[in-house]
Amino acid sequence: MNRADETTRPGDGDPAVPPDAALLPVTVDVVALTVRDDALQVLLVERGVDPFRGALALPGGFVLPGEGLTAAATRELAEEAGVAPPGHLEQLGTYGPLGRDPRGPVLSVAHLLLAPDFGVVRPGSDAGAVAWHPATEVLDGATLAFDHARILADGVERARSKLEYSPLATAFCGPEFTVAELRRVYEAVWGVRLDPRNFSRKATGTPGLLEETGRTTSGGAGRPAALYRAAAGGSAGRRDTGVEDGPAVVRAVIDPPLLRPRA
Amino acid sequence: MNRADETTRPGDGDPAVPPDAALLPVTVDVVALTVRDDALQVLLVERGVDPFRGALALPGGFVLPGEGLTAAATRELAEEAGVAPPGHLEQLGTYGPLGRDPRGPVLSVAHLLLAPDFGVVRPGSDAGAVAWHPATEVLDGATLAFDHARILADGVERARSKLEYSPLATAFCGPEFTVAELRRVYEAVWGVRLDPRNFSRKATGTPGLLEETGRTTSGGAGRPAALYRAAAGGSAGRRDTGVEDGPAVVRAVIDPPLLRPRA
DNA sequence: ACAAAAGTGTTCGGCCTACACCCATGG
DNA sequence: CCATGGGTGTAGGCCGAACACTTTTGT
Numbered sequence: 001m002n003r004a005d006e007t008t009r010p011g012d013g014d015p016a017v018p019p020d021a022a023l024l025p026v027t028v029d030v031v032a033l034t035v036r037d038d039a040l041q042v043l044l045v046e047r048g049v050d051p052f053r054g055a056l057a058l059p060g061g062f063v064l065p066g067e068g069l070t071a072a073a074t075r076e077l078a079e080e081a082g083v084a085p086p087g088h089l090e091q092l093g094t095y096g097p098l099g100r101d102p103r104g105p106v107l108s109v110a111h112l113l114l115a116p117d118f119g120v121v122r123p124g125s126d127a128g129a130v131a132w133h134p135a136t137e138v139l140d141g142a143t144l145a146f147d148h149a150r151i152l153a154d155g156v157e158r159a160r161s162k163l164e165y166s167p168l169a170t171a172f173c174g175p176e177f178t179v180a181e182l183r184r185v186y187e188a189v190w191g192v193r194l195d196p197r198n199f200s201r202k203a204t205g206t207p208g209l210l211e212e213t214g215r216t217t218s219g220g221a222g223r224p225a226a227l228y229r230a231a232a233g234g235s236a237g238r239r240d241t242g243v244e245d246g247p248a249v250v251r252a253v254i255d256p257p258l259l260r261p262r263a
Numbered sequence: 264m265n266r267a268d269e270t271t272r273p274g275d276g277d278p279a280v281p282p283d284a285a286l287l288p289v290t291v292d293v294v295a296l297t298v299r300d301d302a303l304q305v306l307l308v309e310r311g312v313d314p315f316r317g318a319l320a321l322p323g324g325f326v327l328p329g330e331g332l333t334a335a336a337t338r339e340l341a342e343e344a345g346v347a348p349p350g351h352l353e354q355l356g357t358y359g360p361l362g363r364d365p366r367g368p369v370l371s372v373a374h375l376l377l378a379p380d381f382g383v384v385r386p387g388s389d390a391g392a393v394a395w396h397p398a399t400e401v402l403d404g405a406t407l408a409f410d411h412a413r414i415l416a417d418g419v420e421r422a423r424s425k426l427e428y429s430p431l432a433t434a435f436c437g438p439e440f441t442v443a444e445l446r447r448v449y450e451a452v453w454g455v456r457l458d459p460r461n462f463s464r465k466a467t468g469t470p471g472l473l474e475e476t477g478r479t480t481s482g483g484a485g486r487p488a489a490l491y492r493a494a495a496g497g498s499a500g501r502r503d504t505g506v507e508d509g510p511a512v513v514r515a516v517i518d519p520p521l522l523r524p525r526a
Numbered sequence: 527a528c529a530a531a532a533g534t535g536t537t538c539g540g541c542c543t544a545c546a547c548c549c550a551t552g553g
Numbered sequence: 554c555c556a557t558g559g560g561t562g563t564a565g566g567c568c569g570a571a572c573a574c575t576t577t578t579g580t
Contacts, residue, residue, distance in 0.1 A: 016366065017288045017325065017366055017367070017369070018325055020325075020327060020328075021288045021289075021325035021326065021327065022288070022289065022325070022326050022327055022328040022329075022330065023286035023287065023288055024286065024287055024288075024289050024326070024370075025280045025284045025285070025286055025287075026284075026285065026287050026289075026360075026370060062280065062281055062283075062284035062285070063284065063285050063287070063360075064283060064284065064285055065283075065285040065368075066285075066361070066368070067285065067361075068360070068361050069357070069359075069360075091356055091357060092510070093354055093356075093357075093509060093510030094332070094354060094356075094357045094372050094508075094509070094510075095508060095509035095510075096332075096508060096509070097289075097326075097331070097332070097508075098329075098330075098331050098508065103279060103280055104280070105328075105329070106280070107287075107289060107370070107372075109357050147509070150509065151509075154509075154510055178559090179559085179560090180558080180559080195543075195544075195545090196558085196559080196560090197544090197545085197559085197560070197561080198542075198543065198544080200559075200560060200561090201560085201561080202542090204560095218551085219552090220551090220552085220557090220558080221551080221552065221553085221556080221557045221558065222550080222551065222552080222556085222557040222558025222559065223549060223550040223551055223557080223558060223559045223560080224550070224551065224558095224559080225558080225559055225560090226559085226560090245357075245358060245359060245360075245361070246356060246357070246358035246359070246410070246413065246414075246417075247355070247356030247357075247358075247417055255525060256541075256542095259542090262518060441532090442532085442533090443531080443532080458570075458571075458572085459531085459532080459533090460532085460533070460534080460571090460572080461569070461570065461571080461572095463532075463533060463534095464533085464534080465569085467533095481578085482579090483530090483531080483578090483579085484529075484530050484531065484578080484579060484580090485529080485530040485531025485532065485577080485578060485579080486530080486531055486532045486533080486576065486577040486578050487531090487532080487577070487578060488531080488532060488533090489532085489533095519568080519569095522569090524570095
């Protein structure tokens with residue numbers, strides 16, 4: 001995969017990195033979103049160490065030598081929340097390095113995880129409580145560590161807009177789901193009510209979004225609903241390039257888009 | 264702006280960055296796009312140093328200690344192409360750090376510049392020729408240094424999609440422009456032909472896109488065209504947050520969107 | 527007068543919305 | 554047989570594509 005050189009200081013040997021280049025510590029932070037109790041919720045940890053000890057923050061931490069960005073994000077989720085959730089992970093953006101960490105310049109590569117509701121197994125070693133919080137409450141209520149409030153706002157807006165033209169809403173659902181569950185995802189993320197009849201027609205009629213399983217629900221009230229799974233190439237995190245890390249080009253675009261109601 | 268600590272090694276003093284964190288060299292690369300001769304063109308430099316000496320590459324270079332990402336991108340444009348162009352600069356994504364530079368792990372934060380056609384003043388010290396190249400030719404023809412082909416593809420796709428729902432097409436135009444010029448921008452970026460009559464109605468009727476100047480062109484053939492400027496808060500790079508660097512939340516969204524024709 | 531480019535009116539079809547209505551199951 | 558939720562039919566309106574037509578200049 002890479003050269004022998006996997007240490008902190010690169011470039012021993014052939015053409016070296018210029019000596020005046022900055023060497024920056026890099027963190028990954030994860031905006032982990034799910035739909036729980038018909039509301040969009042975000043995974044937050046209580047920081048156990050300075051700076052911002054005791055404050056709420058996005059899960060995340062420093063990239064280690066020889067580690068890729070996605071690997072670091074996955075590892076931090078495992079370490080801080082004890083989970084290896086399914087779902088869709090993509091890069092959100094990079095913040096810093098100046099003016100965001102009292103310790104000095106730190107670059108932070110934020111990621112966005114859209115996942116079905118998963119249980120938090122255990123809080124990690126250097127973090128206190130790990131819990132889901134309603135996104136709207138956090139957005140216009142709580143104060144988060146570092147610039148995490150801004151990162152969260154960007155992540156939520158990205159999720160909202162992605163539901164319009166990509167099949168990623170299915171990333172919030174389990175392996176099989178009904179059209180009504182999918183509709184509740186849209187309603188929770190967008191904060192609106194959608195007409196179930198029109199939504200059903202639109203969702204089932206959109207190529208590349210749903211795939212029939214032939215099975216139906218049973219047990220609940222009313223007529224059983226057909227069960228679907230995400231269409232192949234939809235929410236599954238496709239990464240068909242050889243490059244280790246970098247923004248994924250979303251190839252599956254649903255057309256016509258499912259537009260959220262305008263204000 | 265920041266703490267006293269602006270050196271390469273941060274965290275001397277209060278709670279330090281963990282000693283096992285990687286310290287990575289960080290580059291900024293710029294996908295600088297313009298519309299020239301009715302075609303989307305990208306600014307490329309010929310590398311003057313190893314690795315990839317002699318190959319075509321995106322302008323860019325290492326972030327220096329105490330420098331922000333946007334500042335680094337602007338400085339590299341000035342150094343390698345001798346320009347300080349107007350236009351819209353935004354972050355595209357972050358690539359690496361593994362497997363993209365033979366010197367070792369290097370993180371690259373790619374940026375996207377949409378600008379009116381500007382002259383290249385002088386090639387920089389560590390770069391050879393600097394020139395515009397038609398984007399389509401480069402995309403499915405040339406091989407670029409590092410993973411720049413992929414970054415360019417992502418940048419072009421981002422530009423194409425941004426024209427649909429943002430007023431950024433005006434970033435390709437000068438301070439005053441006609442509807443026909445704006446249409447040629449859309450046609451060049453999307454690679455399609457648009458009906459001038461319908462486009463005119465759509466563009467002038469879209470709130471937040473154009474602002475009348477009251478003036479008209481003269482001298483050319485045919486009826487004079489009305490001159491417009493970009494609506495306030497449109498293509499002007501708004502950065503109304505206090506944070507130094509990070510993805511800008513595009514607040515100005517044109518509605519209804521100008522959708523490119525579907526295949 | 528003619529060419530050329532800017533801009534307006536009009537028609538047509540598809541999609542979105544709203545809502546009436548039918549379907550299938552559990553109590 | 555009725556409540557509950559799943560799903561189909563259908564009418565109206567809005568918007569974009571297509572294109573005939575008018576306006577305003579240069580030659």
